[in-house]
Amino acid sequence: MITYQDKIVQNITKQFDGMSKIEVYDILQKIESLLLDFNTPIQFKEIKNALETSSRKNNVTAVDEYGYCYLDDCCQYLNIYKIKSLFPTFLGGESLYFTIPGQYELIHYDNRNIEEAxxxxxxxxxxxxxxxxxxxxxxxxxxxxxxxxELFDQIDP
Structure with a gap:
């Protein structure tokens, strides 16, 4: 028979399906350090608010008076940013941009630009x-x- 804690562990580890072990370890370390600041019992709303606040502080930058960009994802070779505009985009699709280490100018994320970079x-x-x-x-x-x-995460620097 499976215990209550084992069921919780199963539900949590289901979220890690398809991820590399190092990514999971990084997430678990972040969770552990995050929980140091909270009292018991754990309230999800408090954790969610704290994560959103810290994410905005660390990852959001104004692009111009009409929008902002934020770090969407990253690895050791590439940082991916999303641009959010105050005006709706009619063309659809994601407004993704990237930077590589040592470069600070945002470049549109497409095949040609990645190949050039x-x-x-x-x-x-x-x-x-x-x-x-x-x-x-x-x-x-x-x-x-x-x-x-994901490919870059598998390559040693």
Missing amino acids: FSNMHLEPIVSHFLKYNPVKKRNPKTKRLLLL
Whole structure:
């Protein structure tokens, strides 16, 4: 018979399906350090508010008077940003931009720009092979993470 705690562990670990172990360890460490600031019993609303507040402080930057950008995801080789405008986008799709280490200008996230950014780098053959078979905006259906970032996470720096 499975205990109550084991059921909770199953429900939580179900969220890790498809992730690498290092990502899971990073998340668990973040959860552990986050819980230090809260009293028992744990209130999800308090944790959610704290995460949203800290995320806004650390990751949101004004682009101009008509919008802002925020860090959507990152790995050791690439930072992905989303642009949110105060005006609705009629064309649809995501407004994704990226930077690579040592570069601070946002570049539109598309196949051509990614290929140019990684040309003359040790990752060039890997990126070229990836883009030959996948569009750059393709996501993992389980984790909803960009496949290129998942690929980069598997490469040692």
